[in-house]
Amino acid sequence: MCRWIAYRGETTALEHYVTEPAHSLISQSINALEATASVNGDGFGLGWYGEHPEPGLYREVRPAWSDENLRYLCRHLRSHLFFGHVRAATAGSPITRPNCHPFACGTWMFMHNGFVGNWSRLRRQVEALIPDQLYPARVGTTDSEAVFLAMMGAGIEHPVEAAEKTLARLTDFVNQNEPGDRLRFTAALSNGRDLYAFRYAVNDKANTLYYRESDNGIVVVSEPLDREHKNWVRVPEGHAVVALHDERARVVPLFHRHQVAAE
Amino acid sequence: MCRWIAYRGETTALEHYVTEPAHSLISQSINALEATASVNGDGFGLGWYGEHPEPGLYREVRPAWSDENLRYLCRHLRSHLFFGHVRAATAGSPITRPNCHPFACGTWMFMHNGFVGNWSRLRRQVEALIPDQLYPARVGTTDSEAVFLAMMGAGIEHPVEAAEKTLARLTDFVNQNEPGDRLRFTAALSNGRDLYAFRYAVNDKANTLYYRESDNGIVVVSEPLDREHKNWVRVPEGHAVVALHDERARVVPLFHRHQVAAE
Amino acid sequence: MCRWIAYRGETTALEHYVTEPAHSLISQSINALEATASVNGDGFGLGWYGEHPEPGLYREVRPAWSDENLRYLCRHLRSHLFFGHVRAATAGSPITRPNCHPFACGTWMFMHNGFVGNWSRLRRQVEALIPDQLYPARVGTTDSEAVFLAMMGAGIEHPVEAAEKTLARLTDFVNQNEPGDRLRFTAALSNGRDLYAFRYAVNDKANTLYYRESDNGIVVVSEPLDREHKNWVRVPEGHAVVALHDERARVVPLFHRHQVAAE
């Protein structure tokens, strides 16, 4: 199980969120409070938007906690919208840079905490959702990248609808068998201007998703950056966070009709 | 364009072929005599058979010439059948360990110098040749690994026929367009007992293939390890080297009817 | 705090001790039972003796638990005397291959769990113990490598005396200030034939050291490989394990006069 953080707001140095807080993403890479996998040492990644319309990426296979490059970059990179991710690999996906989050495709960026259960069986079906013209962008082998590219092909200009279409297909896939396979999808998506986050699961409990908003911006996380839990809004299962440019964030139900499971 | 060496014979330390000769594979990684790409610094790999029926692999994304681990391993690993490969990546395949040669699947091992032209267009067709039960073994994104797994699914117990079947499909694929795309396939394959090598091309000149045989064993290479060219048999295009256990190597035409192009 | 294992006995595949047991060194790299640092993800190393008089080394900066090369090597490498080490770096020593254990110098091999306290202050004094002719072997920057090379220069042909001489100097160094700096030294040393291990500390409690001996060989570890604690002999502080070729291991006090602290 991975850990991630997404920020959108006033331009700031990444270090204020990625490396500095006592319970920053980097601290979480060694010891996550809520995660079931206590070590996230299987690579990490940063993605950020600057003046260029396409995001920058820094991804590395070493643990985040010992990467001196990461500390320099978090001190010097400033951005109004950035992602950070530390990975605990699921079996079967090798630790390579292209398998580290976030993923970029054109002006879009995506990262994920979760999995498509029974991936060996479902991989071909999920990859088939990727349109031909985007298939060259499939440079890794993770379920996460495949789901992102499927969303790209499902009409990404309407991100919530694209997520719903893709999640509906994935739900069908995992329910092909009896009992169904598990799906966990706690993800962030952005075009450099708007920020979206999703919390969804099938045949399983969803991974956590929180956010904290102020006049200066919004921080969306898989796990709170501090123990002041009252500062953090817990997003219910089957919901998305929509943080449009210059608007306050809204929490919207996925599929409009989704029944939130009792937690 | 990559460089490789395959050895089968008396058990020996790998260093005698991989790191020691003046024109060893490692020397070739910095400066190949015949190759068009003069630097093979995009990762490398060793594969070898020992007491375990499945081969061992050591693959690394750094250049071979500066890898201290490689020197230790070549001094200490002894084998009767081993492969070594240095890579010059073609555009589009990231430098990751799973994208480095050789590749292993069960008891089989494979490495390749060449490419499937227009890979972005043909990738899905080639990947579709991989049987479902072998698709989880697709841990990288190279054309080479996909072709290997396609061969595995085409009846690998008869390696020349499996190669012919797979190359026939690839030939169809590259000839779908007018003018046709290019295909270069100079590869080695083994089950730990028998050694096979192939030299083939479509719409292009094939990459070179040589071998040298003695009472002690056979060495098959993409490029001679020394300048004594008279010691090396040049394998013609459209042919395979078949070096069965305890037999002298034979050079056989692929497709029985293949017309060798004038070189 | 690091974790390590040393084996001397019948030639065996490394996997039986390094990767396979439920509480193998690799398992310990993610979750050590007794260690204070629960993650040993700051690089690792293997060292082994074969036919060549100098040991082979495989060292890598990535965590051991995700290194596919390590699994292949542990399956294929066979040795009568080998070391394995997983590292939790102390502040100030970067994660580089030359800073990973074990270290080799000529026919000797060494690894360490511990530290020289106040290393920034003492580093030059410790490095000054390394003889000029061995200083080129100082390829990293750790306290451990410096102590090893100091021992090499203190008459390594008599390993216990060399350790005592060096530890006496280190003890003087850490006691130069009031209160004294801390020193922890739990280390293994070999020439490919005999195996030595040491447990010592100044101004601090020593890191643990255990061994298990049978007719087939001896295993010395920083932490037992299984929970059958009765199988493991706990070595007292201020003592060395001397396992000469073809003899049963002996536990000898360091400095002959050392007072074992109550544990």
Add this chain to the structure above:
Amino acid sequence: MCRWIAYRGETTALEHYVTEPAHSLISQSINALEATASVNGDGFGLGWYGEHPEPGLYREVRPAWSDENLRYLCRHLRSHLFFGHVRAATAGSPITRPNCHPFACGTWMFMHNGFVGNWSRLRRQVEALIPDQLYPARVGTTDSEAVFLAMMGAGIEHPVEAAEKTLARLTDFVNQNEPGDRLRFTAALSNGRDLYAFRYAVNDKANTLYYRESDNGIVVVSEPLDREHKNWVRVPEGHAVVALHDERARVVPLFHRHQVAAE
């Protein structure tokens, strides 16, 4: 022999100098026009100044030409003063990140193309030039880092004098033997505001040094970025380039009395 570039001027994206030109630093990493070592694949580094008084560093052991992180960073990082360096390691210095240039110490940054001949013999003498309080900053093992830290201790607030003092000591060291050892020193140094470059050699020909200045800034390089040689000023041996903030660059002789060798 390494290759490097230093820029000071209007704030710009690094890509315009590091990755984009036909003969950019990255192109040079595979094929240097004037260098004797034709491949610079032994790691690389970027250093840059931003809002923080200390420079940022990105250093990596893989070849620059295949590093996707580098391309993203060069597109997104903007700076008024930055260094780029590709390395061809000399024997004896392992390929580690701390051994990659540039080096940083406080607000100062340094990179080097050259060597201290007979480094195994002279290393201790050069390291002894580093003041105690700076010795913890010795995180690698290269001659270049040691010379930088020696300069730091020789009064770095007057950089040309500090270089002269240090080079005088080095000159004494290499001339201790008959015939003398060789020294090559073509280096860049900055405090984030002023840029200095040096070209010097003893018992050998100095590595090249060029610069190109316009109203927008100055570029100092080990080798011109294009074949328009008339645009580039060749710095004579035994001279320094002094490019103070808001002043035009000056070329000054080292030691005031230095005799420029005929080239």
